[in-house]
Amino acid sequence: MAQSEKEILDGLAEIVNEETGLDTASVELDKSFTDDLDIDSLSMMTIVVNAEEKFGVRIPDDEVKNLKTVHDAVNFIAAAQS
């Protein structure tokens, strides 16, 4: 069930693209969701819910504020899968 970092990143980039229209290539590990990708807190929730479904993990509400960068999200998903 556990996926590679690249697989998770690609999957996340697809979800971000679906929600915001942003190019998947712009969803890089070091990017901040709010500051770099201009994703607000409500869009973030949609991305989180879609990620839960796609990656088969649970991401509780109070965890979301800790997912500041794309890398934070990828790491969380990878850890939750293992």
Added chain:
Amino acid sequence: MTTIPKARPTLSTTSGAAHARIWGIGGYRPERVVTNDEICETVDSSDEWIRERSGIITRRQAAPAETVVDMASAAALEALKSAGLVASQIDAVILATVTHPYQTPAAAPMVADRIGATPAAAFDISAACAGYCHGITLANDMVRGGSAQFVLVIGVEKLSDFTDRTDRGSAFIFGDGAGAAIVGPSDFPGIGPTVWGSDGAKWETISQRNSWIEVRDHNVAWPAITMQGQSVFRWAVYSMAPIAQAALDQAGIKADDLDVFIPHQANMRIIDALVKQLKLPEHIAIARDIADTGNTSAASIPLAAQRMLDSGEAPHGGLALQIAFGAGLVYAAQVVVLP
């Protein structure tokens, strides 16, 4: 030692109408318009951010001396006009609010008195933003069960009394207003089954900041209503979409049969996301009253319905799915035939 009871007479019971429907809807919006720029005088925000985040452009604010009873009475009179009834025909007044500033007496008996509906039964219900849909549920059962023939259901809020204008997360959201519906007998089903419930474990998601006892004993600041915006969004979209679907299913209706979708006007982003989750066909008119009215909690659905009926956006006699959700957390949804 058991005693043998006397022979017990059988109680008489009532039976009500075979079906119930909404006879009329009315609304009242306070005169004063508050722009996003005015909100930004006390919070660090912008008109652009507020529109993007919530879809709100303006909201109404009641005058300082204008009360929940005043607004509710105004909406009730409009509903009576719309229904072609007079106040003396009302048997019960159900008033949904969280902003009547008295533990007791309730606002409903004062409204009944004001509009000329005394001696109708009259009581308030507290189900936050879901209050109106709870009221419609009760009225539906009362008319069909026989405890009332005509029920006035009111959703009214003076949220401006309980808004912290310095709280960036909520200052822009709330508005004041009242909406009312008259429920009465019908020869066809005009109100579908209600799907409703609660999730009290999430009570802190939307809440008055402190209890009155804490205010009294610890001299804390005025306890405004605050919410955890992200959590509310997630719950309102992903937990409520299945509830809305269940309301359609239980009414025996497909999304395609609907003319109108009237979700609680909590946030335009929630409305958009619900429409997407429910895959509502494009021909369905969507209530977006929040843009000019803000989030008026219990008043939001009847106000949105009144606006759409008056403008022709919603057809008289059309089918509407209404779903409301709010502090508690509580929710209620049903399909109705619009008056």
